[in-house]
Amino acid sequence: MMVTARKALFTFLIASCTPTYAATNTVLAACGASEGVAFYKADGRWSDDRLSAGAFTFVVNDKNEPNLLFKDSSGAITDARADGADVTFSFVDPAKREFGVVVNYSESELIETYSLIHGTDKALYLQWTVNRVGGVMPKVAAYTATCS
DSSP: OHHHHHHHHHHHHHHHHOOEETTTEEEEEEEEEEEEEEEETTTTEEEEEEETTOEEEEEEETTSOEEEEEEOTTSOEEETTTTTOEEEEEEEETTTTEEEEEEEEGGGTEEEEEEEEEOTTSOEEEEEEEEEOSSSSOEEEEEEEEEO
16 A cells, blocks of 8 residues: 555655656756765764766656666766666655655665755755775765755
C-alpha cells in the first residue's frame, strides 16, 4: 500500500510540475547560484562559501526515479546517477509542489541533501547540504539558491 501511495504522489508531482527534459526525463526544478557557509577540515573554521557559476537541475525519469544534473563553473555537467550516486526522494508534497532529494556517493564518502520549498514570498528555494568526509577537501556545508 505504501509503495502504491508513494508512486501515486510521484506521478502527480511529475504531471503537475514542469516541461519535459530530453525524451525520458521530466524537469522538476532548475536552480542557480548557491550561497552558504562551509567548514573545511583543512581550515578548521566556518567561512562563507558560494557556487556562483553552478546550477542544479532536478529531473525524474519514466520510472519515477529522481536524478540531479549539476553544471559546474567550467560548464561541465555531472549526472549524479551516471556518476555512481544513489539518488532518492526524501519527501514529496504534491499539494505544495515541494520535494526533497538525497544524493549518496557511498564510494566517495559524500552525501548531499536537497529540499525544494516555497518561501513566504511564494518563490521556490533550494536548501541543500553537503557532508564529505573523504577525498581531497573534506567539508560540511549548507547552502541556499533560488529555483524555477
